[in-house]
Amino acid sequence: MAEEVGREIAQRGHALICGGLGGVMEAACKGAKSAGGVTIGILPMSRIEDANSYVDYPIATGMGLARNIIIVHTASAVIAVDGKYGTLSEIAYASQLDVPLVGLSTWKVNPRMVHARWPKEAVDKAIELAEKRERHEPRGKA
Numbered sequence: 857m858a859e860e861v862g863r864e865i866a867q868r869g870h871a872l873i874c875g876g877l878g879g880v881m882e883a884a885c886k887g888a889k890s891a892g893g894v895t896i897g898i899l900p901m902s903r904i905e906d907a908n909s910y911v912d913y914p915i916a917t918g919m920g921l922a923r924n925i926i927i928v929h930t931a932s933a934v935i936a937v938d939g940k941y942g943t944l945s946e947i948a949y950a951s952q953l954d955v956p957l958v959g960l961s962t963w964k965v966n967p968r969m970v971h972a973r974w975p976k977e978a979v980d981k982a983i984e985l986a987e988k989r990e991r992h993e994p995r996g997k998a
Contacts, residue, residue: 866893885910956985
């Protein structure tokens with residue numbers, strides 16, 4: 857699912873930002889790269905070499921999981937795919953910051969989270985919510 861989400865994001869001309877490591881993050885980056893997309897990895901450690909091989913722009917923070925707030929603040933929308941506690945923290949940050957949030961087979965803890973059944977649907981909804989938010993609250997003016 858994550859690979860397909862990454863591919864869909866890239867096919868629509870958007871950059872993918874994630875935690876830059878393995879698992880779901882690597883799959884999303886792989887999907888984005890397969891469609892010619894740009895990937896940004898906000899790493900929890902201090903070494904850019906720790907990024908997965910599909911990350912174009914690794915950003916080493918040395919912040920551990922605290923880097924998740926940077927991911928959420930930077931994203932136009934968050935798509936939570938599956939995940940463990942790191943994903944849960946990103947859901948919480950997106951909820952607190954009113955960043956558009958779409959869930960795909962993930963935690964169901966926020967009644968405002970829009971749920972999707974398929975990767976394409978998740979990306980469709982995320983883009984729609986981000987564009988709607990941008991019309992009401994242009995970036996840099998919030």
